[in-house]
Every structure is written in C-alpha cells, then in structure tokens.
Amino acid sequence: MDRIDLLKTFVTVVNEGSFTNAALRLNTSNQLVSKYISQLEKKLDVRLFNRTTRKIHLTEAGYQCLQHANHILESMNDMEGQLGLLSTQVKGTLRVSAPVSFSTLHLSSCLSAFQKQFPDVSINLQLNDRKVDVVDEGLDVALRAGVLSDSSLVAKKITTIKLALCASPSYLKKYGIPEHPSQLKPEHYLEYSHVNYENEESELIQALKANAQKHTPRLTANNGEVLSDVAAQGEGYVLQPTFIVAEALKNQELVSILEDFVPQSISLYAVYPHRKLVSSKLRVFIDFLCEFFKEEPYWDQ
The missing domain is CATH 3.40.190.10 (Periplasmic binding protein-like II)
Known part of the structure; x- marks a missing residue:
C-alpha cells in the first residue's frame, strides 16, 4: 500500500466518522481500513486516533496529519487535472x-x-x-x-x-554511362559523410565502400544539397535521397544511373x-x- 492510498484511507475515516463507514465508502472491509490506519501510524510513529467503542477522535498528531494529508491530496488532484489537460488539449x-x-x-x-x-x-x-x-x-x-x-x-x-545515384549529363557525356558499379570512377565519388552503410549488402554500396578504402573521394561533405549541386556541375556522381535530387532529376540537371543496383528504399x-x-x-x-x-x-x- 503506497502512502497516498494510506492518506486517502485516513482522510476518509475522518470524514466518515468511523472505520465502518469509511470501509463502506471505499468498498473494502473494516479490517483492511484498520490495517491501513495502523500502517500509517507505524510509518509516522504517532497515534492518529483515540478509539472508544462507539466513536473515534483525532489526536493532536491526527489533526496535524489531517491538514498535511488534505494539502497533499489536493495537490495530487490539481496535478492530475493539469496533466490531464495536457493529454487532451492540443497546445x-x-x-x-x-x-x-x-x-x-x-x-x-x-x-x-x-x-x-x-x-x-x-x-x-x-x-x-x-x-x-x-x-x-x-x-x-x-x-x-x-x-x-x-x-x-x-x-x-x-x-x-528512395535513393538515387546521380550524375550530370555533361559528366556522363564525358565519362560514359556506367552499366555496372565496377565501372564507376572512385575518385569522382561525392561522399556524404554522415551516411552509414555498415549493414548494407547491395553491390553498389559494396563497390563504393571498396573504392573508398583505396581512393579519397573528390569531395566529402555533411550536406547532401551541396554534394548534389556539385554533381549537377559535372564534378562527379552522388548517392542521395530523392527528396534532395528529385527536382534536379525532373529538370534533367542530374540523371539517375545504375538504378538496378541502387539500395532499397x-x-x-x-x-x-x-x-x-x-x-x-x-x-x-x-x-x-x-x-x-x-x-x-x-x-x-
């Protein structure tokens, strides 16, 4: 039983005037209410009620505990209400x-x-x-x-x-259109530095990784737009998502190549x-x- 529930039981006993009425209000047994009050008294190391055969009376410690308990429970209700608004209101x-x-x-x-x-x-x-x-x-x-x-x-x-391997028409006119990743010129690769193809098994990626170990790419950058613009100027080829190169592809500033070898979306x-x-x-x-x-x-x- 957590302390909040113990405090709720205590306040209910005070408000209902007896353990029996509190048990009815809480839909539990008289014995369980008595047990919870005993647990709370044990935790606080004070006596909260003076009990007679017919009535219960708060002790001085009980009055102080009631003030704190009401404050705590009211704060809990306020917090639940505010958080409830956050979960339902779009703001x-x-x-x-x-x-x-x-x-x-x-x-x-x-x-x-x-x-x-x-x-x-x-x-x-x-x-x-x-x-x-x-x-x-x-x-x-x-x-x-x-x-x-x-x-x-x-x-x-x-x-x-989707991904696309792209080069400009002028680049392809000068160096030819590759039909296989092995025909790519590794020194012309424009590399995006943040990409991680560690687990990618496509033939194209394997070729790019192998070439990168042997040759330093012509340009490495952490921005795909810069790399795509450089590729559009005929300075190499680039592997980029279509959300970057789609417009250039539509305008024929770039041409998609080796489409059968490009990694899956x-x-x-x-x-x-x-x-x-x-x-x-x-x-x-x-x-x-x-x-x-x-x-x-x-x-x-």
Missing part, C-alpha cells in the same frame, strides 16, 4: 529534431500548414544530421531516416525515402521516448506528418 511547445536538408526543402511547408491548423502549438525546431539522443537532449520527437537500432524508443514511419521515422502517455500535441503532430507526406511522398510523384 504547448514541441521540441523537434530533424535532418537539415529534409527540413529546408520540405519540412518548412509542413510546419506552416500544421501551425495554421493548431495555432496553440509552438515548435522548437533543431536541425542536425547527427543522431541525437532524444531523451538526454530533452526532445519530444526526432525525425530520422534509415534503419533504427535503439529499441528503447518508439518509431512511427512517416514516409518512404529507406524510411523516415518519427522517434519518441514512450508509447504510453503520449501528449495530444505530439500525437497530432505525428499524424499530421504522416498525412502530409504520405507513403509515396509528393517529390516522387
């Missing part, structure tokens, strides 16, 4: 971490639409391509692309992310700490992301 601040390029290219329009629909929710957005610790950094949710390994977090899929996830007690502001935010980007996102259509 407050959401602390969100998201990848840089995805956010600058696509998330801003989503956030604008979200806040028009939910004006009482404030967004504190932190852009970072590194893997953040959601709990340690006090975040409500992080958007992550790729394969997730942290089982202590809850992950909700937002959308599918990955996913964008909303990652958050707890499956239970998810606030309404977080729940509607994740649902909004899923509806906005859908299974097949607009940049791939």
